[in-house]
Amino acid sequence: xxxxxTDKTRQKKDAKRTAMMQAAVRVFAQKGYHAATVRDIVSExxxxxxxxxxxxxxxxxxxxxxxxxxxxxxxQAIDQALISRSSFPxxxxxxxxxxxxxxxxxxxxxxxxxxxxxxxxxxxxxxxxEYREKLIRAxxxxxxxxxxxxxxxxxxxxxxxxxxxxxxxxxxxxxxxxPQAEQERTAAVRDMVQxxxxxxxxxxxxx
Amino acid sequence: xxxxxTDKTRQKKDAKRTAMMQAAVRVFAQKGYHAATVRDIVSExxxxxxxxxxxxxxxxxxxxxxxxxxxxxxxQAIDQALISRSSFPxxxxxxxxxxxxxxxxxxxxxxxxxxxxxxxxxxxxxxxxEYREKLIRAxxxxxxxxxxxxxxxxxxxxxxxxxxxxxxxxxxxxxxxxPQAEQERTAAVRDMVQxxxxxxxxxxxxx
Amino acid sequence: xxxxxTDKTRQKKDAKRTAMMQAAVRVFAQKGYHAATVRDIVSExxxxxxxxxxxxxxxxxxxxxxxxxxxxxxxQAIDQALISRSSFPxxxxxxxxxxxxxxxxxxxxxxxxxxxxxxxxxxxxxxxxEYREKLIRAxxxxxxxxxxxxxxxxxxxxxxxxxxxxxxxxxxxxxxxxPQAEQERTAAVRDMVQxxxxxxxxxxxxx
Amino acid sequence: xxxxxTDKTRQKKDAKRTAMMQAAVRVFAQKGYHAATVRDIVSExxxxxxxxxxxxxxxxxxxxxxxxxxxxxxxQAIDQALISRSSFPxxxxxxxxxxxxxxxxxxxxxxxxxxxxxxxxxxxxxxxxEYREKLIRAxxxxxxxxxxxxxxxxxxxxxxxxxxxxxxxxxxxxxxxxPQAEQERTAAVRDMVQxxxxxxxxxxxxx
DNA sequence: TATGAATGAGAATTCATTCAT
DNA sequence: TATGAATGAATTCTCATTCAT
Numbered sequence: 001x002x003x004x005x006t007d008k009t010r011q012k013k014d015a016k017r018t019a020m021m022q023a024a025v026r027v028f029a030q031k032g033y034h035a036a037t038v039r040d041i042v043s044e045x046x047x048x049x050x051x052x053x054x055x056x057x058x059x060x061x062x063x064x065x066x067x068x069x070x071x072x073x074x075x076q077a078i079d080q081a082l083i084s085r086s087s088f089p090x091x092x093x094x095x096x097x098x099x100x101x102x103x104x105x106x107x108x109x110x111x112x113x114x115x116x117x118x119x120x121x122x123x124x125x126x127x128x129x130e131y132r133e134k135l136i137r138a139x140x141x142x143x144x145x146x147x148x149x150x151x152x153x154x155x156x157x158x159x160x161x162x163x164x165x166x167x168x169x170x171x172x173x174x175x176x177x178x179p180q181a182e183q184e185r186t187a188a189v190r191d192m193v194q195x196x197x198x199x200x201x202x203x204x205x206x207x
Numbered sequence: 208x209x210x211x212x213t214d215k216t217r218q219k220k221d222a223k224r225t226a227m228m229q230a231a232v233r234v235f236a237q238k239g240y241h242a243a244t245v246r247d248i249v250s251e252x253x254x255x256x257x258x259x260x261x262x263x264x265x266x267x268x269x270x271x272x273x274x275x276x277x278x279x280x281x282x283q284a285i286d287q288a289l290i291s292r293s294s295f296p297x298x299x300x301x302x303x304x305x306x307x308x309x310x311x312x313x314x315x316x317x318x319x320x321x322x323x324x325x326x327x328x329x330x331x332x333x334x335x336x337e338y339r340e341k342l343i344r345a346x347x348x349x350x351x352x353x354x355x356x357x358x359x360x361x362x363x364x365x366x367x368x369x370x371x372x373x374x375x376x377x378x379x380x381x382x383x384x385x386p387q388a389e390q391e392r393t394a395a396v397r398d399m400v401q402x403x404x405x406x407x408x409x410x411x412x413x414x
Numbered sequence: 415x416x417x418x419x420t421d422k423t424r425q426k427k428d429a430k431r432t433a434m435m436q437a438a439v440r441v442f443a444q445k446g447y448h449a450a451t452v453r454d455i456v457s458e459x460x461x462x463x464x465x466x467x468x469x470x471x472x473x474x475x476x477x478x479x480x481x482x483x484x485x486x487x488x489x490q491a492i493d494q495a496l497i498s499r500s501s502f503p504x505x506x507x508x509x510x511x512x513x514x515x516x517x518x519x520x521x522x523x524x525x526x527x528x529x530x531x532x533x534x535x536x537x538x539x540x541x542x543x544e545y546r547e548k549l550i551r552a553x554x555x556x557x558x559x560x561x562x563x564x565x566x567x568x569x570x571x572x573x574x575x576x577x578x579x580x581x582x583x584x585x586x587x588x589x590x591x592x593p594q595a596e597q598e599r600t601a602a603v604r605d606m607v608q609x610x611x612x613x614x615x616x617x618x619x620x621x
Numbered sequence: 622x623x624x625x626x627t628d629k630t631r632q633k634k635d636a637k638r639t640a641m642m643q644a645a646v647r648v649f650a651q652k653g654y655h656a657a658t659v660r661d662i663v664s665e666x667x668x669x670x671x672x673x674x675x676x677x678x679x680x681x682x683x684x685x686x687x688x689x690x691x692x693x694x695x696x697q698a699i700d701q702a703l704i705s706r707s708s709f710p711x712x713x714x715x716x717x718x719x720x721x722x723x724x725x726x727x728x729x730x731x732x733x734x735x736x737x738x739x740x741x742x743x744x745x746x747x748x749x750x751e752y753r754e755k756l757i758r759a760x761x762x763x764x765x766x767x768x769x770x771x772x773x774x775x776x777x778x779x780x781x782x783x784x785x786x787x788x789x790x791x792x793x794x795x796x797x798x799x800p801q802a803e804q805e806r807t808a809a810v811r812d813m814v815q816x817x818x819x820x821x822x823x824x825x826x827x828x
Numbered sequence: 829t830a831t832g833a834a835t836g837a838g839a840a841t842t843c844a845t846t847c848a849t
Numbered sequence: 850t851a852t853g854a855a856t857g858a859a860t861t862c863t864c865a866t867t868c869a870t
Contacts, residue, residue, distance in 0.1 A: 009870085013833075032326015034241035037860065048835045053862065055833095115326045119239015153405070159398040162381055163374035163406070170373025171366055177336075191366040198360070199370070199406035223851090245844060255852045257847085266844065430830090446740015448655035452865060462831045464868085473865065532736035533653015543798075567819070573792055573812040577820070580791025581784035588783055605780040612774070613784070613820035630849085634854075658839065669856045674841065676854095 017055050020045045022108075025066055029111035033063055033120040060121050067116045067124060070109045071131040077102055079138050088146035092196045093189075095142075096168065100189055103172050104181075114173060136161045143200060153201030160200055167199070168192060224262045227252040232273055236318035240270055240327040267328050274323045274331060277316045278338040284309055286345050295353035299403045300396075302349075303375065307396055310379050311388075321380060343368045350407060360408030367407055374406070375399060431469045434459040439480055443525035447477055447534040474535050481530045481538060484523045485545035491516055493552045502560035506610045507603075509556075510582065514603055517586050518595075528587060550575045557614060567615030574614055581613070582606060638676050641666045643729075646687055650732035654684055654741040681742050688737045688745060691730045692752040698723055700759050709767035713817045714810075716763075717789065721810055724793050725802070735794060757782045764821060774822030781821055788820070789813060 023045035027036045038059050042052050056062040081094035103110045116128055140161035146152045175181055175188050230252035234243045245266050249256050263269040288301035310317045323335055347368035353359045382388055382395050437459035441450045452473055456463050470476040495508035517524045530542055554575035560566045589595055589602050644666035648657045659680050663673050677683040702715035724731045737749055761782035767773045796802055796809050 009831090009833085016833085035326055035329060038862085039860080049862085050835050050837095050864085051833080053864095054835095059861075115324070119242060119322045119324075120326060122242065155401065156394075156398045159378055159395070160402060162377045163399075163402050166373040166375070166377025167370035167406075168373070170369045170376075174369055187363070188366070191363045192370075194362065195367060195370050195406060198408045199374075199402060201405045244842090256845090257852050257854095258850085260845065261850070261852095449740060449743065451863085463866090464831050464833095465829085467866065468829070468831095529740045531740075532732075533656055534740060536656060569815065570808075570812045573809070574816060576791045576795055577788035577813075577816050580787040580789070581820075582787070583791075584783045584787025585780055601777075602780070605777045606784075608776065609781060609784050609820060612822045613788075613816060615819045630852090630854085637854085659841085660839080670841090671843085671856050672854080674843095675856095680840070 016047075016051075020047065020052070020055055021062075021066065024062055025070070025108045025112055028063060028066065029108040029115060032115045033124075060123060063116075063121045064124060064127060067112060067121075067131075068127060070112050071127075073109065074099070074102055074113065075131065075134055075138070078135065082138055082142045088142065088149075088151050088200065088202060089193070089197060091142050092200075093193045095139075096189055096192045096196065099168060099172060100175075100185065100192075103176055104185065107176055110172065110176065114169070132165065135165050139164050146200065146202075151203055153203065155201060163199060164196060167195065223252075223254060223258065227254060227259065227262060228269075228273065231269055232277070232315045232319055235270060235273065236315040236322060239322045240331075267330060270323075270328045271331060271334060274319065274328075274338075275334060277319050278334075278341075281306070281309055281316060281320065282338065282341055282345070285342065289345055289349045295349065295356075295358050295407065295409060296400070296404060298349050299407075300400045302346075303396055303399045303403065306375060306379060307382075307392065307399075310383055311392065314383055317379065317383065321376070339372065342372050346371050353407065353409075358410055360410065362408060370406060371403060374402065430459075430461060430465065434461060434466065434469060435476075435480065438476055439484070439522045439526055442477060442480065443522040443529060446529045447538075474537060477530075477535045478538060478541060481526065481535075481545075482541060484526050485541075485548075488513070488516055488523060488527065489545065489548055489552070492549065496552055496556045502556065502563075502565050502614065502616060503607070503611060505556050506614075507607045509553075510603055510606045510610065513582060513586060514589075514599065514606075517590060518599065521590055524586065524590065528583070546579065549579050553578050560614065560616075565617055567617065569615060577613060578610060581609065637668075641668065641673070641676055642683075642687065645683055646691070646729045646733055649684060649687065650729040650736060653736045654745075681744060684737075684742045685745060685748060688733060688742075688752075689748060691733050692748075694730065695720070695723055695734065696752065696755055696759070699756065703759055703763045709763065709770075709772050709821065709823060710814070710818060712763050713821075714814045716760075717810055717813045717817065720789060720793060721796075721806065721813075724797055725806065728797055731793065731797065735790070753786065756786050760785050767821065767823075772824055774824065776822060784820060785817060788816065 020041070024036075024041045027040045027044050030036075031040065038049060038052055042049050045051075056065075077098040078095045081098040082091045085091040085094050113131075116124055120128075136158070140157050143152065143155075143157040143160055147154070147157060171188065171192055175184060178184060227248065231243075231248045234247045234251050237243075238247065245256060245259055249259050263272075284305040285302045288305040289298045292298040292301050320338070323331060327335075343365070347364050350359065350362075350364040350367055354361070354364060378395065378399055382391060385391060434455065438450075438455045441454045441458050444450075445454065452463060452466055456466050470479075491512040492509045495512040496505045499505040499508050527545070530538055532539070534542075550572070554571050557566065557569075557571040557574055561568065561571060585602065585606055589598060592598060641662070645657075645662045648661045648665050651657075652661065659670060659673055662680075663670050666672075677686075698719040699716045702719040703712045706712040706715050734752070737745060741749075757779070761778050764773065764776075764778040764781055768775070768778060792809065792813055796805060799805060
């Protein structure tokens with residue numbers, strides 16, 4: 001019986017690949033790019049070191065890939081939330097909610113984006129910059145639309161978008177660090193939404 | 208200005224030490240903790256590698272020390288600005304101005320604080336957390352005072368403080384990355400102040 | 415032609431084996447022992463890596479085997495040419511012709527013998543030495559016969575034999591490297607024969 | 622006393638460098654490029670592995686350098702012998718003598734050139750080809766001069782030069798392998814010279 | 829027979845750190 | 850004080866080889 005490929009083997013391989021990637025996300029998220037050794041990753045995934053190189057070309061490529069995938073995932077979640085609502089408050093709430101959901105369901109994902117900062121993988125800088133830029137642009141689009149509808153005060157929407165990105169990151173980072181994260185969750189979302197509305201200069205009664 | 212030994216005398220003796228610390232700040236700020244080698248630092252300072260270990264116990268200790276000193280410096284600048292004013296708008300403007308000034312006069316200081324993120328020196332996490340905490344507390348103090356005076360809307364001042372810290376960092380990071388940083392400077396300060404006032408829910412006419 | 419199992423039957427069974435051996439010769443000849451990986455060989459032969467180890471015990475054994483087979487093949491061709499003629503010039507011409515033929519029909523065979531030099535497979539040294547020794551002995555036999563017949567000048571035939579082996583290898587190597595190898599072929603054979611005759615001190619008119 | 626550089630230190634460093642290079646030549650000569658590990662080299666030189674990389678950028682660069690140096694040395698010895706004589710027999714004798722001398726005083730040098738064959742360092746091919754080419758050209762120059770003076774028979778001097786290079790290498794290789802190398806030395810030189818004269822078709826009595 | 833996922837020993841290279849001078 | 854040669858632990862990555870299917 002000459003070894004059936006693309007049968008169950010295929011699925012098993014994919015499963016292992018995925019398992020290794022998840023292990024890698026965890027290790028990277030916890031230790032950062034440099035401190036995380038390939039040995040850390042394979043021992044987390046409980047495979048031999050050669051297996052790593054069977055699935056991935058090298059540590060840096062994997063990290064970049066993971067970062068990109070992760071960034072795209074979060075970006076998509078937030079973008080989707082912004083696009084599928086029309087009023088600015090609704091957009092803000094949906095986006096914040098989406099971000100918080102991801103942060104709670106996949107904390108490692110968010111951690112990875114945070115550790116993927118300066119001084120990580122040598123070739124990550126541009127990728128990181130692109131990701132931040134896209135995030136900022138998504139927010140700015142929503143702000144511009146609100147501005148046109150005169151729902152928010154006149155302002156430099158680019159800067160407000162930057163501020164929102166930075167502010168939400170910081171708050172979520174602290175939220176995840178907090179021991180009572182789960183209980184604070186709802187309040188935190190409400191706080192962030194109100195804060196965002198204020199920061200954007202939302203005009204409550206457009207009479 | 209940070210890293211000037213203690214005060215005035217023994218300037219000659221510390222000349223080399225100071226040179227190395229400044230070199231280290233530059234190199235760390237540019238490359239991040241891991242990518243910056245001790246060789247990079249000593250060659251930037253134009254001394255031999257042995258000299259490094261005469262003045263400092265090791266790379267990590269130096270980095271932590273530098274981070275702490277640098278963090279204290281920025282913290283002090285912002286704190287001072289917040290303390291020496293009484294109205295919230297004045298505080299905000301002074302603090303933002305102070306931050307921007309430091310960012311322009313000593314960009315490496317700010318860079319260092321940014322690269323000193325997750326996954327830098329293994330033992331930095333707590334130190335970094337402390338620094339951020341202090342920064343947040345400083346802002347929160349100002350917000351609480353304003354809240355008591357009913358100059359800002361009721362809110363969770365802790366979260367607003369976190370947001371301010373994250374927002375300003377993000378904006379200043381982009382400002383420093385911009386090629387026309389110098390020209391945008393004044394406008395950026397104004398934007399940040401207005402943004403801060405809005406985010407804090409500043410009540411314009413407390414009649 | 416080397417590496418055709420034994421003779422005639424079990425052709426089907428050995429088809430894969432043969433394909434792999436031919437692939438191996440090509441790859442070894444092109445890259446040398448160390449640089450040639452088992453993966454290179456199986457991918458050239460279009461089989462899986464496990465198949466390699468079903469047919470051969472390991473890389474080194476295969477290389478040694480191939481070298482031996484290849485050496486025996488060339489040796490036999492040259493030996494045959496030397497034995498089946500009686501006059502020294504005829505022997506020389508036939509042997510050179512045979513060598514050149516092999517070099518053109520099976521360049522990989524010759525390449526393999528050349529790359530199988532020092533520093534190839536750890537255990538190859540003796541085998542290589544044996545092969546060279548046999549080649550030298552074959553030539554020496556012919557020289558001794560000619561010497562007895564007083565067709566060549568008195569000389570240390572061992573050294574002349576060594577010289578012939580080294581000289582022909584070098585010339586054929588350059589010939590194969592040359593882009594116009596095919597055109598030069600006839601002239602090269604003539605040159606080598608004349609050279610051999612001179613080197614052996616062939617006495618033209620033993621009147 | 623702040624460490625006097627360029628004093629004795631300099632000399633010591635150069636001495637060590639040289640010692641390491643000699644150790645490397647020995648190891649490379651014995652094992653070939655691939656089988657020789659950096660660990661082999663440093664243990665032969667009795668230093669730590671880091672020391673290797675303090676003196677040399679990497680294994681391949683060192684090998685190439687060694688090969689080139691070694692090749693230049695032998696080439697120069699032979700070239701010099703060929704140039705400083707006028708009659709072809711004198712040139713031949715001087716060159717052979719020079720080669721044999723090098724082979725006996727610095728056997729590793731010659732070994733290195735021999736192991737530096739195909740399949741050695743990836744980047745060595747061209748260098749090796751250049752070296753062989755120069756050697757061949759040197760012999761061809763001598764042959765051409767002799768041909769002009771009608772001291773040798775008409776012939777393709779390029780091929781004769783290739784033959785001489787290959788023949789001498791082979792003979793010297795066997796000579797070095799022989800246990801009674803030293804005793805055979807003089808006879809071997811005489812044999813090689815006579816062989817060379819015959820191979821070149823030297824015309825004894827140019828009356 | 830045939831496959832290819834999995835293994836792990838071993839090689840090259842880096843870099844923080846030490847120490848004789 | 851200052852130097853820089855020397856060290857070796859630690860890391861990344863390769864590749865021959867095994868083995869369950």
